[in-house]
Amino acid sequence: MTQTAVTLGYIGLGNMGAPMATRLLDWPGGLTVCDTRPEALEPFTAAGATAAATPAAVAERASVISVTVLDDAQVRDVVTGADGILSTAAPGTVVAVHSTISDTTAVELATLCAGAGIHLIDAPISGGAPGAQQGRLAVMIGGPEEAFQTVREPFARFAELVVHAGGVGAGTRMKLARNLLHFISFTAATEAQRLAEAAGIDIRALGKVVRHTDAITGGAGAIMLRDTTAPVAESDGWFSILGHVRNLGEKDLSLALDLGDRLDVDLPLAAIALERLGAGLGVGPGTIADTTTKERA
Known part of the structure; x- marks a missing residue:
């Protein structure tokens, strides 16, 4: 499918969604955006995007729809609510959930969407706000190969790494494993800081050393x-x-x-x-x- 044949939609323009969607503004097929806050839409409409009042209105215009909202409940509402994507989306539409939700929620919603000929894929992201701002995110996609191939090119606008993790739910499972390492590492860092502080070491200087050497060695990922x-x-x-x-x-x-x-x-x-x-x-x-x-x- 050509770039002009793929039309993009983005729902949820918060700290992560806004910088990600910004990198899609010049997509040849066009971009439709949706957020509950009018002020969040203004920079996008000023840059040429089309604003939509509801997820259903996004689905009327977009063949690939990114969803970056708060939690499982909001994702459910965006997809299956009265004004949700499922009420208007055409068969073949790909709905990519970037929010970190339960893998079981992703599988459940994908099954509902499949009944209407729609691909729902879980596509959680890693890299945080700096990665979103710099277009350097990693996206972990759970879904069929056809849907993965459809989203690879547009998602490469905001991500340096787009990985096909497996079937629906696999993207979320990969993200949870990645964040397990992340937050256990943070806990280990607090332990290291306590040791360094008790030994009279400047823990800010220690932090500089850790960031410097992890950038060289790859940190914990070096053994994976x-x-x-x-x-x-x-x-x-x-x-x-x-x-x-x-x-x-x-x-x-x-x-x-x-x-x-x-x-x-x-x-x-x-x-x-x-x-x-x-x-x-x-x-x-x-x-x-x-x-x-x-x-x-």
């Missing part, structure tokens, strides 16, 4: 290169690589725990990490983990 979490055979080339990571990690974690003991700072995440790092990497615990865990028991 295998296609399975199964144990690694010693004959596998990954064994020596991940074994090296384990050995370094166990050494540094044990040293951090020792420092925490001396400074009377409780480091529960560090203790869990030391105990589970090797097994999580698929290479089993090293000698440091075995020794330190027994000593701390």
Whole structure:
């Protein structure tokens, strides 16, 4: 399908939706926007977009509709409400839900939409407001290949990475796994800050070091290169690589725990990490983990 044949709609022009929709303003097929706040629409209509009063009115004009609203209830209303997308959308329309909702909600709504010949895909985003402003988001799409191919080109306007995660619901499941890592990492960061503060370290300077080196190494994502979490055979080339990571990690974690003991700072995440790092990497615990865990028991 050509760019001019695809007409775009965007519902929800908040902190994420507005910068994403802005990058669609020059789409050759045109852009229709909808938001409950008139002031949110004004910059878009001034730039040439068409304003619609309801999601149903968007669906009358658009063949690909992005939805970025607050939660499951709002998504349901936008899709199935009295003035919702389903009331007017033509068969073949693709509805992309960028909001992070339950994967079961995505599957349920996709089933309802399929009865009308409409593709609803879950397409959550990662990268936050800075990524939206810079057009550098990642979009994780759950839906059929046909729908994925339809949205790849327009979504590339606001995303550097557009991934087909699998069937409907898979995009949300990928986003939840990604954010699990994100917020556990934040919790670990608070633990590291407490240790650094107790040791008399400037935690703002520590933050600079973390951001600098994560940009080089890739952070936690640097180990996410295998296609399975199964144990690694010693004959596998990954064994020596991940074994090296384990050995370094166990050494540094044990040293951090020792420092925490001396400074009377409780480091529960560090203790869990030391105990589970090797097994999580698929290479089993090293000698440091075995020794330190027994000593701390």
